[in-house]
Amino acid sequence: MARQGILHRYEKDLPLTRATPRITLMEGDTPLIHLKNLSRELKVELWAKFDGLNPTGSFKDRGMVMAVAKALEEKTTAVICASTGNTSASAAAYAASAGLACFVLLPAGKVALGKLTQALIYGAKVVAVKGNFDEALQLAREAALSKKITLVNSINPYRLWGQRSAAWEICDELQKAPDWIVLPVGNAGNISAYAAGLEYYKEIGKIDSMPRLMGVQAEGAAPLVLGRIVEKPETVATAIRIGNPVNAEKAVRAIEMSNGKFDAVTDTEILEAQRELASQDGVFAEPASCAPLAFLLKQKRAGKLSEGLRIVLILTGNGLKDPDSPLQGLPGPISAEGTLEALKGVLGL
């Protein structure tokens, strides 16, 4: 059956009214890929939910379609966000399609233009404001106090509503809850959305058991593991480079409710996991998305991974979003003369 987008597919499960326009860029219904080779290596049943195949390349589209539909219902004329990454790309795409203006604020002088290609091509007005990221966000909040502009940063409650749909798709497809769901954690909104989505599915009888939610952070940006704000978060996984998560409390509740845990992995472990995922099972995800596999590989090495578990890794973003990071750890091309003998030599044939 063809994709419909999440507002159609989960119409009865989302807070839609008759006046909410059922917009879509065909987000959601992303593939759940069985990772055959890594399953064998780790002796578990391993799946990847590849949310990098959403229309703008990340899971943000699930929440943004809700936020923009509600902005239309509330008759605003523009959306605004402070973001340098996946959120701005998603906001700009949905606003374009919906005929709304999109304003993206970011701290002047601190963002490479390449990160903004998507927002710019989708037609957003990008404003570089003096100050740091928090000041840009504060300014976006103030601008959104006007009734005609909707703030679509993760403070927007509809974002997390839409993000629940990923958990629902996993359970619908497996026809039961997996044992574990392992997610990257930055601002901690997504893990909260999974928890809420799973609790709802349990309540309405779609699943019998609650999967353990494992929230994985980067070591240089691990406030939820450390239990304190990190002033200068640093990691190659830019999508989770956050020192003071907006949804920290909800995330802690999600972990407790599901008997899960937080853990942190190093940048080296993240890039290694990225290479393993791609070279063993043919899936290329952005660095943040590979923190969950890094966690599993670490558990395995420590002898702490029980055999036979059914585990779903959440790949939040497409590897094409950040094509430079993986090159750091990779061997380059081999050189050869243009003869068959020379070729056979370098390929060991």
Added chain:
Amino acid sequence: MARQGILHRYEKDLPLTRATPRITLMEGDTPLIHLKNLSRELKVELWAKFDGLNPTGSFKDRGMVMAVAKALEEKTTAVICASTGNTSASAAAYAASAGLACFVLLPAGKVALGKLTQALIYGAKVVAVKGNFDEALQLAREAALSKKITLVNSINPYRLWGQRSAAWEICDELQKAPDWIVLPVGNAGNISAYAAGLEYYKEIGKIDSMPRLMGVQAEGAAPLVLGRIVEKPETVATAIRIGNPVNAEKAVRAIEMSNGKFDAVTDTEILEAQRELASQDGVFAEPASCAPLAFLLKQKRAGKLSEGLRIVLILTGNGLKDPDSPLQGLPGPISAEGTLEALKGVLGL
């Protein structure tokens, strides 16, 4: 219903035997997106088949899954190709997942490393050989004469078989054939695959009429429009920068059979179409994929586009594959002081 991959979905329509392994990275079943805003502007019913949402970001996955499945059936241990772009990425991903080695040959000194990130991270052995592209391809052919190595360049007949699936999906979803299908044309394999797929669907009664196939080339690389080989093809649309198409004869037949035509558009028109597609309907495709829309915009300006036609644009690759080209024609960020007044000023609020 969840995706299955094309070897499952079209099992009865593809040349599979019981011994062909039904491998998949969940290719195919890509969204057919209704372009509401461009439809209104062009006064047609316009759809985009977004094949950039295949697992490695391009339509090549549809053919590669067939080629690699057949390589496994034939018990080869490696695949080889000469490619600098989408083909090498796809070959490397499917080979990785299938447990085959993948060798990618390219002309030494002529390819930027960034184009190879995907092939490298999927674990291909990339060899830079002395000589030009044709010599690299010749070397790949020679290496593949060994029974244990399968050539997966477009000469491999199973590639075009798999690519038929895109035409089938469009007809299945619309429940009839569209009036036009507009495709970018480089090596001319894909348009041939669409023609073959559509003829088959007509034969088995799935569609009543044959859509007109419109093949669009870049002006600097338009051998099929000019009717002669182009020695030094040049265009920003790298995926169709080909001067001597392998499948030229088949493509000419496809155009004749469907009462279609070839046309060419300029790089400026391609980049303009890329911005229109993204900023009007929120879809970001690589430059080559935007040649079809450039063609329609040109027809419209010339008063040659009939109202009400149902048209499907084939978006062969994801915009994230080539994030630099669009920046050429885009305005950069606007600067502002960090106050609400200053912000309102630059945004005209």
